[in-house]
Amino acid sequence: MKPLIFIVNPAAKNGACLKVWEKMEAMLGGLQYDVYFSKYRGHAKELAEKFAKKLAEPVVLVAVGGDGTIHEVINGVHHFSHVTVAYIPAGSGNDFARGYRLPKKPQACIRAIFGMLEESPSAYDLGHFFTAGGKEGYFVNSLGAGFDAVISERANRSKLKKWLNRVLLGKLAYVLILVLELFKYRPVTVEIAADGVKKVFRRTWLVAVSNQPYYGGGMKISPVADPSDGMLNMIVVHDLSRLKLLLIFFTVFLGKHEYFKEVSTFTGTKMSVISSTPLLVHADGEIVGRTPIELKICPEGWNLLNTGRIASGFSPLFYENDKISLTKKVKKR
Numbered sequence: 001m002k003p004l005i006f007i008v009n010p011a012a013k014n015g016a017c018l019k020v021w022e023k024m025e026a027m028l029g030g031l032q033y034d035v036y037f038s039k040y041r042g043h044a045k046e047l048a049e050k051f052a053k054k055l056a057e058p059v060v061l062v063a064v065g066g067d068g069t070i071h072e073v074i075n076g077v078h079h080f081s082h083v084t085v086a087y088i089p090a091g092s093g094n095d096f097a098r099g100y101r102l103p104k105k106p107q108a109c110i111r112a113i114f115g116m117l118e119e120s121p122s123a124y125d126l127g128h129f130f131t132a133g134g135k136e137g138y139f140v141n142s143l144g145a146g147f148d149a150v151i152s153e154r155a156n157r158s159k160l161k162k163w164l165n166r167v168l169l170g171k172l173a174y175v176l177i178l179v180l181e182l183f184k185y186r187p188v189t190v191e192i193a194a195d196g197v198k199k200v201f202r203r204t205w206l207v208a209v210s211n212q213p214y215y216g217g218g219m220k221i222s223p224v225a226d227p228s229d230g231m232l233n234m235i236v237v238h239d240l241s242r243l244k245l246l247l248i249f250f251t252v253f254l255g256k257h258e259y260f261k262e263v264s265t266f267t268g269t270k271m272s273v274i275s276s277t278p279l280l281v282h283a284d285g286e287i288v289g290r291t292p293i294e295l296k297i298c299p300e301g302w303n304l305l306n307t308g309r310i311a312s313g314f315s316p317l318f319y320e321n322d323k324i325s326l327t328k329k330v331k332k333r
């Protein structure tokens with residue numbers, strides 16, 4: 001059996017991730033695995049990279065946490081072809097699980113992971129960004145410059161998010177912070193390029209570049225984005241009043257915002273964003289720098305154990321008293 005290593009972010013979902021892990025651990029009984037807990041921001045990346053370098057044979061690293069945790073783990077291992085990444089959603093927004101159609105329930109994920117350990121992983125695209133300051137990194141969900149990065153930044157250190165997480169309404173935090181920030185933010189002029197097409201937008205609120213449809217805890221920011229099509233999808237929101245932005249915002253959950261003339265869309269393999277004043281930039285919800293920024297797609301850049309494939313179908317595992325067992329044989333359909 002491939003070695004299985006869990007990397008758990010005890011701080012995700014305001015600490016609730018640890019409870020999720022404890023419940024899962026109770027299901028694992030005598031199964032063989034290792035578990036490590038991230039101790040600070042960036043530590044999940046360091047741990048993942050360390051195991052990828054140390055182990056030469058195929059290994060499955062399971063990120064347990066939110067979008068920031070899977071972002072870190074993939075940033076640590078994407079260039080190691082012997083590493084397969086799996087994921088258990090235990091964060092506030094969980095857009096990664098939504099966008100890659102993975103099971104939402106941690107218990108369903110863990111069952112699927114053990115059931116699929118020996119199966120081949122699926123390769124997915126990875127966004128690669130470079131900031132003017134010489135920083136580079138990767139994203140699996142999306143990268144945003146401007147208003148949405150400000151919201152991510154505020155959400156990450158907000159007491160409101162912590163409080164809402166406590167009453168299981170963490171996803172609402174992004175919406176409430178957005179409404180609060182709407183009245184403070186000043187739109188700027190932005191020049192974008194997508195595979196050689198250049199365009200200047202005045203009064204730009206945000207530029208979002210997606211690899212999968214969702215961000216911000218369930219907003220369908222790029223309805224057609226597909227992490228296996230070898231393309232990045234960009235939307236630019238520009239030239240509109242605060243009131244109209246609010247109106248458009250409510251259509252984002254249904255993915256209908258692209259019908260507005262103030263929302264421009266582009267696709268490409270190479271992109272850039274330059275702005276009249278430097279804009280805050282996030283990658284998968286983590287602040288990574290400021291514009292100007294260049295981006296490109298790395299087709300099939302990392303390996304995912306796609307637990308979505310069996311979650312709704314058969315499970316090759318045996319369960320007894322909610323414990324997973326690999327020892328008894330079950331019939332496959």
Ligand SMILES: Nc1ncnc2c1ncn2[C@@H]1O[C@H](COP(=O)(O)OP(=O)(O)OP(=O)(O)O)[C@@H](O)[C@H]1O
Nearest residue numbers: 011012013038039041066067068069091092093094
């Ligand atoms: N031990 C730790 N203490 C504090 N922060 C940590 C620790 N380990 C990891 N982190 C940081 O916690 C942050 C939040 O993690 P993560 O994004 O996974 O959860 P979330 O914010 O609850 O979920 P989502 O991003 O899906 O909304 C990340 O920036 C990560 O680097």
